[in-house]
Amino acid sequence: MREVIASDWAKDQRVTPVAVEVTAHGGSKATGVWARPDIVCVEVQTFTHVPGRYLEVLTFEVKPADSINVQAVYEALAHRRAATHAYVLLHVPDDRSAELEPVIAEIADVARGHQVGLITAGDPGDYATWEQREVAVRVEPDPGRLDAFIAQQLSQQARTKIALAVR
Numbered sequence: 656m657r658e659v660i661a662s663d664w665a666k667d668q669r670v671t672p673v674a675v676e677v678t679a680h681g682g683s684k685a686t687g688v689w690a691r692p693d694i695v696c697v698e699v700q701t702f703t704h705v706p707g708r709y710l711e712v713l714t715f716e717v718k719p720a721d722s723i724n725v726q727a728v729y730e731a732l733a734h735r736r737a738a739t740h741a742y743v744l745l746h747v748p749d750d751r752s753a754e755l756e757p758v759i760a761e762i763a764d765v766a767r768g769h770q771v772g773l774i775t776a777g778d779p780g781d782y783a784t785w786e787q788r789e790v791a792v793r794v795e796p797d798p799g800r801l802d803a804f805i806a807q808q809l810s811q812q813a814r815t816k817i818a819l820a821v822r
Contacts, residue, residue: 656717656744656779657694663782665696670713673697673820674813679717692734692741693717695808699820708821712801713740713791717779720746723755728765728773735771737804740791742772749777749784763788770794 661675679693692714700709714734718727723745731741743766747755759775766773772791777784796804805814 656715656776659780659782659785660694660696660715664785667782670696670698670711673699673816674809676809676813678808691808692731692738694744695738697805697809697813697817699817710801710817710821711740711793712738712796712804713742714738715742715744717744718746720748720751720755723747723758723762725758725762725765728762728769728771731766731771732769735794735796737796737800739793739796740772742774742791744774744776744779746779747775747777752777759788 657675657677661672664670665672665675675694675696677693678691678695694715694717696713696715698711698713700711701707702709714731716727716731716734718724727743727745731743734741743762745759745762747759763773766789770792771789772787773789775786775788805817809817
């Protein structure tokens with residue numbers, strides 16, 4: 656999924672990632688309740704008519720078919736404490752699509768209400784099977800929390816790339 660987010664999804668969303676990392680297995684890092692997303696994508700944006708650089712941190716809470724429930728939205732929502740966009744990415748195999756649709760519709764309603772993005776994927780490794788059902792709305796997290804999140808969640812290599820991009 657990390658590769659798909661870094662390539663096809665990013666291209667489709669017009670995102671130019673500085674780093675995309677799997678953060679789900681952060682080991683013993685102290686992060687707090689629901690503070691560790693599964694995947695993080697970082698972009699630094701610049702604009703022609705607006706001065707400065709803008710750090711975009713997009714988080715993805717990934718759920719396999721046997722763990723699909725509305726709690727995923729609340730986990731993603733918690734990530735917005737230190738991210739600009741939060742997504743839920745659900746693996747919905749084709750053979751379970753009809754069975755899972757009622758719960759996915761409920762999840763979509765809750766995600767929309769909290770401005771959390773929702774993506775379903777029949778095959779997480781094949782972008783052609785991905786469907787963006789809700790778009791994540793950008794929020795402005797506390798800069799201190801955002802900085803601490805990057806320091807705690809991302810690798811030294813990613814932090815170096817970000818530091819160079821925001822200069």
